[in-house]
Amino acid sequence: MLGNSSPMAEALKHAVLIVGALIVILPFYVMLSYSMKSPNEILTNTGGFIGSQEKMVDDYCIKLGNPKKDCYRTPVFFNYGSAFEKAPLVRYLLNGVFVTLSIFIIQVLVALPCAYALSKLRFWGRDVVFAMVLVCLLIPVHAIALPIYLMLAKVGLTNSYAALIIPWTISVFGIFLMRQFFMTIPDDLIDAARIDGMSEFSIVWKVMLPCAVPALMAFAIFSVVAHWNDYFWPRVVITGDRSYFTPPLGLREFTGGADGDFYGPIMATATIIVTPLIVAFLLAQRKFIEGITLSGMK
């Protein structure tokens, strides 16, 4: 755009954007700050951003019957320590990693051959399959959570990894995206592979897959971000068995029975859950923005 370039206008734009940025940053600031402060500092709103880090008494430690002198803690260590001790947070994080990765891998295994067939093979019924893909694009999986939950309950699969993964194994959007991408790959490449004696099966995994890496990267980010952050679906299908909790479920459980003393550890947990994606995003902004806005390519 032909921007208005007077220094006054430029300064004004920055002023507006900075005000907006402060509001956007506010909860991140609160989260990080509280995750490092002692309960007292949180209640009285003192101690600045990182708190004074004065040693505090761990009440729970005293309740366990330890002498007071053994129960002094530095707030930041107390908060992050409690986050891991009070709940099996490591387990939750590993569950999260396992579930998001499984979902992505299965989505690719299902979508890639189908996208290849839809874009490069001629067969009777191809248009019907593609029409089906287009219709299914309209269906948000969260919206049909209830009937999917019923089906899983009928076969006794609630409270399992399968329940967390199965509904997401089909990414209609992934099929659509890969098909569009494969359309741009010249047929000559595939013909050459056929003449070299490659089977269709190995063409998919040895020719098309490497070609699709840029698109797959973007799709991976799209998929992983969505499922790492998802709270609704795990909330529906994991009813009480903590060994299948994903990170957001763990955090929510933590807040359930919490009193004021636990603000620090809760905020520490939130920080731990949010940090991996934020850091990855800051390191590879362009890729992430591309991936998250993928759905804009429809």
Added chain:
Amino acid sequence: MSEQTTSVENPPKRGASLKAAEARTRLISYLFCLPAISLMIIILLVPIFIAGVLSFTDYSLGNTDFNWQGTKNYERIFGRSSYQKMLWASATYVLVVVPASIGLGLGAALLINSLRRFGDFYKAIYFLPVMAALLAMAIVWDFALHPTIGIVNKTLASGCGTLVEGFFSWGWIPGVNGAESWYSTSCADEFPHWLGEKKYAIWTICFIGIWQAVGFNMVLYLAGLTGVPRELYHAAAIDGVRSGWERFRLVTWPMLGPTTVFVVTITAIRSFQVFDTVEALTEGGPAKSTYVMMYAIFEKAIRENLVGFGSAITIVFLGFVLIITLSQRYLVERRVHY
């Protein structure tokens, strides 16, 4: 799957082998599509059918039998005041979050796009909420908005009795009684329980929704803006378009038409699905003022096991989503340039 080669390398027996090759391609194609097709049917299509059927029943999980209810479940949704409140809460949320987050997202995109430097810096910051788990951030907002110790009310309270109160009580505007303003009365009494008062709760939930969606919309608009050819601005300048607003109205906004249609659709569908903030912060209350549809489905069908009724809400919900997407398709096909 067997390792087969197509017969391109054996030209002699042309007729027969071509047919065989075709049959083989067809077989392979079906094999390749089979997993996707079966999953689409089992995971996406069958559930809609199930919800449709159950919505006319009083089925509960664990029961072997159910009774047909006719359209009673639907009549309840549209007839009972607590479910009318549900429709209202969802409608309010969508109708507030969609325009606000799109307006702010477009504003941010235009500002960032016209900056000479630091554009990427703002872009990264505004995008942060999109990356963060909404549930985690909802819990943080809960703390920030805590009526007594939350940073928001503390900050507001610290402005009391200072120039800040003087300004925001609007008493300096002729004819306005500053003492009656929201800010001054709040100072004298107390600042709101943002999530605990019926008057504020739904707006607070909307605010968090907007906070999260702005960055996403901004990025889509930034992408849209790169697609506006510079020549159009030059042409407009030659035609005597001088002011920034005219330039926006005559060139930028029409060129962003397709982006806007898309942004509206996706924001609307996402807003309809709001759940995390409501579940974690208000549980539909106070007085059902934040009882949005996804939360209603969760509470009625999964917690209270009123599956039939929950299915009816699901179907109504799908109906709304369908209306939104079909209007998008319609607008896209008409190639909207306002």
